[in-house]
Amino acid sequence: AQKVTQAQTEISVVEKEDVTLDCVYETRDTTYYLFWYKQPPSGELVFLIRRNSFDEQNEISGRYSWNFQKSTSSFNFTITASQVVDSAVYFCALIRGNSGGSNYKLTFGKGTLLTVNP
Amino acid sequence: DTEVTQTPKHLVMGMTNKKSLKCEQHMGHRAMYWYKQKAKKPPELMFVYSYEKLSINESVPSRFSPECPNSSLLNLHLHALQPEDSALYLCASSPIVGQGGTEAFFGQGTRLTVV
Numbered sequence: 001a002q003k004v005t006q007a008q009t010e011i012s013v014v015e016k017e018d019v020t021l022d023c024v025y026e027t028r029d030t031t032y033y034l035f036w037y038k039q040p041p042s043g044e045l046v047f048l049i050r051r052n053s054f055d056e057q058n059e060i061s062g063r064y065s066w067n068f069q070k071s072t073s074s075f076n077f078t079i080t081a082s083q084v085v086d087s088a089v090y091f092c093a094l095i096r097g098n099s100g101g102s103n104y105k106l107t108f109g110k111g112t113l114l115t116v117n118p
Numbered sequence: 119d120t121e122v123t124q125t126p127k128h129l130v131m132g133m134t135n136k137k138s139l140k141c142e143q144h145m146g147h148r149a150m151y152w153y154k155q156k157a158k159k160p161p162e163l164m165f166v167y168s169y170e171k172l173s174i175n176e177s178v179p180s181r182f183s184p185e186c187p188n189s190s191l192l193n194l195h196l197h198a199l200q201p202e203d204s205a206l207y208l209c210a211s212s213p214i215v216g217q218g219g220t221e222a223f224f225g226q227g228t229r230l231t232v233v
Contacts, residue, residue: 033219043206045161045224052219091160095219103216104149104174108160 002027004094006109013082014117021077021112023092031097034075040088082116089113124209124225132233139228141192141209149215150192153208161208168215199232
């Protein structure tokens with residue numbers, strides 16, 4: 001079975017601070033995909049990134065960066081120079097990549113509530 | 119246009135009412151999903167439609183009845199709900215079920231309150 005752990009339930013920072021959201025996953029599959037979604041108070045889950053299990057390259061997109069390390073089964077997310085608009089719940093998720101089985105189902109972590117104070 | 123539209127945004131219904139939630143996407147996606155999200159919890163998958171056919175039912179009670187009239191529309195019919203069914207109901211779509219772990223695009227959800 002798959003499992004995603006986001007150990008940080010809530011994080012509070014002051015604007016312009018850097019913040020890292022942790023994500024640790026468990027799977028026996030060799031092919032899988034990892035995601036980060038942002039859920040602002042409006043409710044919509046906003047897709048941020050998808051990473052497959054064979055691509056360990058870190059990625060940067062503006063103030064966002066992701067660090068994927070298969071050796072520690074982690075897929076951490078860093079926001080640089082945080083802004084009030086970054087306040088949201090962030091979910092890390094995993095989906096199986098093998099054909100057949102439950103490769104339709106996102107396994108979500110419990111989410112991390114990030115509050116960025118002015 | 120990466121958008122999934124859900125209506126209504128808010129719904130209050132009595133336990134004897136019948137209501138429907140609607141979801142629409144025009145991205146040409148062939149997989150559509152219903153999720154239920156309770157407060158301070160992650161979304162939980164309810165149903166998966168693939169090419170307009172129901173392919174997955176995650177043991178959802180029959181008081182929830184999904185329908186996919188065409189490739190762009192997904193409905194969730196509600197009947198005889200309980201107060202514990204109050205939640206945010208999210209619709210999502212993806213190009214195809216499973217293949218390549220393609221990202222799902224979510225709507226803003228319908229906040230349902232059962233009284």
